[in-house]
Amino acid sequence: MGARSSATRPRAVGRAAGLGLGGATLLTLLSGCSIADWGDAFGHFGWPSNGITLQAHEMYDLWIASTIAALAVGFGVWGLIFWCVIRYRKRGDELPVQTRFNMPMEILYTVTPVLIVAVLFYYTAIVQTNVDKLSKNPDQVVEVVAFKWNWQFNYRDGMGKDAGTVASTVGSSDVIPLLVLPVGQKIRFEETSRDVIHSFWVPEMLFKRDVFPGNVRNVFEVTLDKEGRYVGRCAELCGTYHAFMNFELVVVSPEKFDQFIAAKKAGSSTQEAMGAIGYTGDEVYATKTSPFNTRRQANTWNQPETTAAGK
Protein backbone atom coordinates (compact mmCIF):
# COMPACT_ATOMS: atom_id res chain seq x y z
CA MET A 1 0.00 0.00 0.00
CA GLY A 2 1.24 3.51 -0.77
CA ALA A 3 2.52 4.92 2.46
CA ARG A 4 3.39 8.33 1.08
CA SER A 5 1.18 11.15 2.37
CA SER A 6 -1.84 8.98 1.90
CA ALA A 7 -4.10 11.36 3.80
CA THR A 8 -4.42 13.38 0.66
CA ARG A 9 -4.74 10.34 -1.57
CA PRO A 10 -7.55 8.19 -0.12
CA ARG A 11 -8.66 7.26 -3.59
CA ALA A 12 -5.41 5.60 -4.61
CA VAL A 13 -5.04 3.86 -1.28
CA GLY A 14 -8.56 2.48 -1.37
CA ARG A 15 -8.12 1.27 -4.90
CA ALA A 16 -4.82 -0.43 -4.11
CA ALA A 17 -6.28 -2.07 -1.01
CA GLY A 18 -9.30 -3.35 -2.87
CA LEU A 19 -7.23 -4.67 -5.71
CA GLY A 20 -4.86 -6.33 -3.27
CA LEU A 21 -7.67 -8.10 -1.44
CA GLY A 22 -9.44 -9.24 -4.56
CA GLY A 23 -6.18 -10.36 -6.12
CA ALA A 24 -5.11 -12.32 -3.05
CA THR A 25 -8.46 -14.07 -2.90
CA LEU A 26 -8.43 -14.99 -6.56
CA LEU A 27 -4.82 -16.10 -6.54
CA THR A 28 -5.31 -18.31 -3.52
CA LEU A 29 -8.40 -19.93 -4.95
CA LEU A 30 -6.84 -20.44 -8.34
CA SER A 31 -3.47 -21.81 -7.23
CA GLY A 32 -4.77 -25.30 -6.51
CA CYS A 33 -1.28 -26.80 -6.46
CA SER A 34 -0.36 -25.54 -3.02
CA ILE A 35 -3.64 -26.23 -1.20
CA ALA A 36 -2.35 -29.48 0.31
CA ASP A 37 0.79 -27.73 1.56
CA TRP A 38 -1.25 -24.95 3.13
CA GLY A 39 -3.52 -27.52 4.77
CA ASP A 40 -0.57 -29.46 6.19
CA ALA A 41 1.09 -26.29 7.46
CA PHE A 42 -1.96 -25.06 9.37
CA GLY A 43 -3.47 -28.23 10.82
CA HIS A 44 -5.99 -28.42 7.95
CA PHE A 45 -7.83 -25.44 9.50
CA GLY A 46 -9.89 -27.83 11.58
CA TRP A 47 -11.14 -29.92 8.65
CA PRO A 48 -10.71 -33.73 8.73
CA SER A 49 -7.73 -34.50 6.50
CA ASN A 50 -8.24 -38.25 6.25
CA GLY A 51 -10.80 -38.40 3.44
CA ILE A 52 -11.03 -41.68 1.56
CA THR A 53 -13.00 -40.66 -1.53
CA LEU A 54 -12.25 -38.42 -4.51
CA GLN A 55 -15.27 -36.37 -3.45
CA ALA A 56 -13.86 -35.94 0.07
CA HIS A 57 -10.60 -34.58 -1.36
CA GLU A 58 -12.49 -31.99 -3.41
CA MET A 59 -14.42 -30.85 -0.34
CA TYR A 60 -11.17 -30.65 1.60
CA ASP A 61 -9.56 -28.44 -1.07
CA LEU A 62 -12.58 -26.15 -1.11
CA TRP A 63 -12.44 -25.75 2.66
CA ILE A 64 -8.72 -24.99 2.75
CA ALA A 65 -8.93 -22.52 -0.16
CA SER A 66 -11.98 -20.77 1.33
CA THR A 67 -10.27 -20.46 4.69
CA ILE A 68 -7.14 -19.00 3.10
CA ALA A 69 -9.29 -16.53 1.17
CA ALA A 70 -11.15 -15.57 4.35
CA LEU A 71 -7.85 -15.07 6.19
CA ALA A 72 -6.44 -12.96 3.34
CA VAL A 73 -9.51 -10.73 3.46
CA GLY A 74 -9.38 -10.71 7.25
CA PHE A 75 -5.75 -9.61 7.42
CA GLY A 76 -6.44 -6.94 4.77
CA VAL A 77 -9.37 -5.57 6.74
CA TRP A 78 -7.49 -5.65 10.04
CA GLY A 79 -4.59 -3.86 8.33
CA LEU A 80 -6.86 -1.11 7.02
CA ILE A 81 -8.56 -0.73 10.41
CA PHE A 82 -5.26 -0.33 12.26
CA TRP A 83 -3.90 1.96 9.59
CA CYS A 84 -6.96 4.23 9.93
CA VAL A 85 -6.84 4.13 13.73
CA ILE A 86 -3.22 5.26 13.71
CA ARG A 87 -3.21 7.58 10.68
CA TYR A 88 -6.42 9.42 11.63
CA ARG A 89 -6.14 9.32 15.42
CA LYS A 90 -7.52 12.25 17.42
CA ARG A 91 -5.25 15.27 17.20
CA GLY A 92 -7.35 17.99 18.78
CA ASP A 93 -10.84 18.98 19.79
CA GLU A 94 -11.93 20.03 16.35
CA LEU A 95 -14.60 17.70 15.01
CA PRO A 96 -13.73 16.27 11.55
CA VAL A 97 -16.13 16.88 8.68
CA GLN A 98 -18.99 14.44 9.18
CA THR A 99 -20.33 14.29 5.63
CA ARG A 100 -17.21 13.55 3.61
CA PHE A 101 -17.38 10.65 1.22
CA ASN A 102 -15.51 9.26 -1.73
CA MET A 103 -17.66 7.75 -4.45
CA PRO A 104 -15.04 5.45 -6.06
CA MET A 105 -14.23 4.02 -2.64
CA GLU A 106 -17.91 3.53 -1.81
CA ILE A 107 -18.30 1.60 -5.03
CA LEU A 108 -15.18 -0.43 -4.30
CA TYR A 109 -16.52 -1.35 -0.85
CA THR A 110 -19.60 -2.75 -2.57
CA VAL A 111 -18.03 -4.39 -5.58
CA THR A 112 -15.16 -6.17 -3.80
CA PRO A 113 -17.34 -8.22 -1.38
CA VAL A 114 -19.71 -9.10 -4.21
CA LEU A 115 -16.75 -10.33 -6.26
CA ILE A 116 -15.40 -12.38 -3.34
CA VAL A 117 -18.80 -13.95 -2.70
CA ALA A 118 -19.16 -14.69 -6.41
CA VAL A 119 -15.79 -16.47 -6.51
CA LEU A 120 -16.60 -18.51 -3.38
CA PHE A 121 -20.04 -19.34 -4.77
CA TYR A 122 -18.53 -20.43 -8.09
CA TYR A 123 -16.15 -22.92 -6.52
CA THR A 124 -18.75 -24.14 -4.00
CA ALA A 125 -21.20 -24.81 -6.81
CA ILE A 126 -18.58 -26.78 -8.76
CA VAL A 127 -17.61 -28.97 -5.80
CA GLN A 128 -21.22 -29.49 -4.74
CA THR A 129 -22.17 -30.52 -8.26
CA ASN A 130 -19.30 -33.00 -8.38
CA VAL A 131 -20.18 -34.47 -4.98
CA ASP A 132 -23.82 -34.92 -6.05
CA LYS A 133 -22.96 -36.13 -9.56
CA LEU A 134 -24.52 -39.41 -10.64
CA SER A 135 -22.95 -41.36 -13.47
CA LYS A 136 -24.90 -43.24 -16.13
CA ASN A 137 -22.95 -46.44 -15.57
CA PRO A 138 -21.67 -46.85 -12.00
CA ASP A 139 -19.35 -49.83 -11.46
CA GLN A 140 -21.21 -51.04 -8.39
CA VAL A 141 -24.68 -50.41 -7.01
CA VAL A 142 -25.37 -50.93 -3.32
CA GLU A 143 -28.78 -50.65 -1.77
CA VAL A 144 -28.49 -49.36 1.79
CA VAL A 145 -31.38 -50.57 3.91
CA ALA A 146 -31.62 -48.98 7.35
CA PHE A 147 -33.88 -50.22 10.11
CA LYS A 148 -34.16 -49.84 13.86
CA TRP A 149 -31.34 -50.40 14.77
CA ASN A 150 -29.11 -51.91 12.15
CA TRP A 151 -28.14 -51.98 8.50
CA GLN A 152 -28.48 -54.26 5.50
CA PHE A 153 -26.37 -53.79 2.37
CA ASN A 154 -27.69 -55.31 -0.85
CA TYR A 155 -25.30 -55.64 -3.79
CA ARG A 156 -27.45 -55.01 -6.86
CA ASP A 157 -27.36 -56.07 -10.49
CA GLY A 158 -28.73 -52.74 -11.72
CA MET A 159 -30.07 -49.36 -10.68
CA GLY A 160 -33.44 -48.51 -9.18
CA LYS A 161 -35.70 -50.32 -6.76
CA ASP A 162 -36.66 -52.98 -9.31
CA ALA A 163 -33.08 -54.21 -9.74
CA GLY A 164 -32.17 -57.57 -8.26
CA THR A 165 -30.00 -58.29 -5.22
CA VAL A 166 -27.09 -60.62 -5.97
CA ALA A 167 -25.57 -60.65 -2.50
CA SER A 168 -26.35 -59.12 0.84
CA THR A 169 -24.84 -58.45 4.24
CA VAL A 170 -26.88 -57.65 7.33
CA GLY A 171 -26.14 -56.82 10.95
CA SER A 172 -27.68 -58.22 14.09
CA SER A 173 -27.46 -57.47 17.79
CA ASP A 174 -24.41 -59.72 17.93
CA VAL A 175 -22.64 -58.95 14.64
CA ILE A 176 -21.74 -55.57 13.15
CA PRO A 177 -22.74 -55.44 9.46
CA LEU A 178 -19.84 -55.19 7.00
CA LEU A 179 -20.00 -53.17 3.81
CA VAL A 180 -17.21 -54.52 1.59
CA LEU A 181 -16.43 -52.29 -1.41
CA PRO A 182 -13.70 -52.01 -4.05
CA VAL A 183 -11.20 -49.19 -4.31
CA GLY A 184 -11.08 -47.06 -7.48
CA GLN A 185 -14.58 -47.78 -8.75
CA LYS A 186 -17.69 -45.62 -9.04
CA ILE A 187 -20.03 -46.84 -6.33
CA ARG A 188 -23.65 -45.84 -6.32
CA PHE A 189 -25.56 -45.94 -3.04
CA GLU A 190 -29.35 -46.19 -3.11
CA GLU A 191 -30.89 -45.65 0.31
CA THR A 192 -34.13 -46.87 1.78
CA SER A 193 -35.44 -47.29 5.31
CA ARG A 194 -37.83 -49.86 6.75
CA ASP A 195 -39.18 -47.59 9.46
CA VAL A 196 -38.02 -44.10 10.42
CA ILE A 197 -35.48 -41.63 9.03
CA HIS A 198 -31.88 -42.73 9.51
CA SER A 199 -28.71 -41.26 8.07
CA PHE A 200 -25.82 -43.08 6.40
CA TRP A 201 -22.52 -41.65 7.59
CA VAL A 202 -18.92 -42.73 7.18
CA PRO A 203 -16.86 -39.97 8.82
CA GLU A 204 -13.87 -40.59 6.49
CA MET A 205 -16.09 -40.02 3.46
CA LEU A 206 -16.78 -36.55 4.91
CA PHE A 207 -20.31 -37.25 3.80
CA LYS A 208 -23.65 -38.34 5.16
CA ARG A 209 -27.08 -38.59 3.63
CA ASP A 210 -30.47 -39.22 5.19
CA VAL A 211 -32.12 -42.57 4.61
CA PHE A 212 -35.89 -42.15 4.19
CA PRO A 213 -38.69 -44.68 4.49
CA GLY A 214 -41.31 -44.92 1.75
CA ASN A 215 -40.80 -44.04 -1.89
CA VAL A 216 -37.89 -41.64 -1.51
CA ARG A 217 -34.63 -43.32 -2.50
CA ASN A 218 -31.74 -41.00 -1.82
CA VAL A 219 -28.91 -41.76 -4.22
CA PHE A 220 -25.28 -40.68 -4.22
CA GLU A 221 -21.99 -41.89 -5.62
CA VAL A 222 -18.44 -42.02 -4.37
CA THR A 223 -15.13 -43.33 -5.65
CA LEU A 224 -13.08 -44.75 -2.79
CA ASP A 225 -9.34 -44.24 -3.15
CA LYS A 226 -7.90 -45.75 0.01
CA GLU A 227 -8.08 -49.35 1.20
CA GLY A 228 -8.81 -49.88 4.86
CA ARG A 229 -11.54 -50.36 7.41
CA TYR A 230 -13.71 -47.50 8.60
CA VAL A 231 -16.55 -47.23 11.06
CA GLY A 232 -19.93 -46.14 9.72
CA ARG A 233 -22.71 -44.67 11.81
CA CYS A 234 -26.32 -43.59 11.81
CA ALA A 235 -26.33 -39.79 11.98
CA GLU A 236 -30.04 -39.18 12.50
CA LEU A 237 -31.57 -39.68 15.94
CA CYS A 238 -33.82 -42.65 15.19
CA GLY A 239 -34.70 -44.12 18.57
CA THR A 240 -33.44 -45.81 21.70
CA TYR A 241 -30.37 -47.51 20.23
CA HIS A 242 -29.52 -44.91 17.58
CA ALA A 243 -26.11 -44.37 19.10
CA PHE A 244 -25.22 -48.04 18.61
CA MET A 245 -26.39 -48.31 15.00
CA ASN A 246 -22.92 -48.86 13.56
CA PHE A 247 -21.52 -50.66 10.56
CA GLU A 248 -18.06 -51.09 9.11
CA LEU A 249 -16.89 -50.13 5.65
CA VAL A 250 -14.19 -52.48 4.36
CA VAL A 251 -12.40 -51.07 1.30
CA VAL A 252 -10.48 -53.73 -0.62
CA SER A 253 -8.91 -54.19 -4.06
CA PRO A 254 -11.32 -54.89 -6.96
CA GLU A 255 -9.97 -58.46 -7.20
CA LYS A 256 -10.72 -59.17 -3.56
CA PHE A 257 -14.11 -57.53 -3.92
CA ASP A 258 -14.98 -59.85 -6.81
CA GLN A 259 -13.86 -62.84 -4.72
CA PHE A 260 -15.98 -61.62 -1.81
CA ILE A 261 -19.10 -61.32 -3.97
CA ALA A 262 -18.41 -64.70 -5.61
CA ALA A 263 -18.16 -66.32 -2.19
CA LYS A 264 -21.38 -64.66 -1.06
CA LYS A 265 -23.15 -65.78 -4.23
CA ALA A 266 -21.92 -69.32 -3.58
CA GLY A 267 -23.75 -69.25 -0.28
CA SER A 268 -21.02 -68.25 2.17
CA SER A 269 -21.85 -66.16 5.19
CA THR A 270 -20.32 -62.67 5.31
CA GLN A 271 -17.70 -63.91 7.77
CA GLU A 272 -16.83 -66.92 5.57
CA ALA A 273 -16.56 -64.60 2.56
CA MET A 274 -14.24 -62.33 4.56
CA GLY A 275 -12.15 -65.42 5.24
CA ALA A 276 -12.13 -66.19 1.53
CA ILE A 277 -10.45 -62.88 0.76
CA GLY A 278 -7.67 -63.33 3.28
CA TYR A 279 -8.99 -62.05 6.60
CA THR A 280 -8.28 -64.34 9.51
CA GLY A 281 -9.37 -64.73 13.12
CA ASP A 282 -11.32 -61.76 14.49
CA GLU A 283 -10.61 -59.81 11.29
CA VAL A 284 -13.62 -61.46 9.68
CA TYR A 285 -15.73 -59.38 12.08
CA ALA A 286 -15.76 -55.62 12.45
CA THR A 287 -12.50 -54.26 13.85
CA LYS A 288 -13.38 -50.58 14.25
CA THR A 289 -16.52 -50.99 16.32
CA SER A 290 -18.26 -53.69 18.30
CA PRO A 291 -21.85 -54.70 19.08
CA PHE A 292 -23.34 -53.01 22.10
CA ASN A 293 -24.45 -54.87 25.15
CA THR A 294 -28.24 -55.02 25.12
CA ARG A 295 -28.31 -56.29 28.67
CA ARG A 296 -26.54 -53.50 30.44
CA GLN A 297 -26.41 -53.96 34.17
CA ALA A 298 -23.75 -51.57 35.35
CA ASN A 299 -24.06 -47.80 35.10
CA THR A 300 -27.71 -47.92 34.17
CA TRP A 301 -30.96 -46.79 35.67
CA ASN A 302 -32.56 -50.09 34.68
CA GLN A 303 -33.22 -52.69 37.31
CA PRO A 304 -30.44 -55.28 37.39
CA GLU A 305 -31.12 -58.49 35.42
CA THR A 306 -33.95 -56.97 33.39
CA THR A 307 -34.02 -57.28 29.62
CA ALA A 308 -33.40 -54.08 27.75
CA ALA A 309 -36.09 -52.80 25.41
CA GLY A 310 -35.96 -54.12 21.88
CA LYS A 311 -34.13 -57.30 22.75
Ligand SMILES: [Cu+2]
Ligand atom coordinates in the same frame (compact mmCIF):
# COMPACT_ATOMS: atom_id res chain seq x y z
CU1 LIG B 1 -30.70 -44.82 12.67
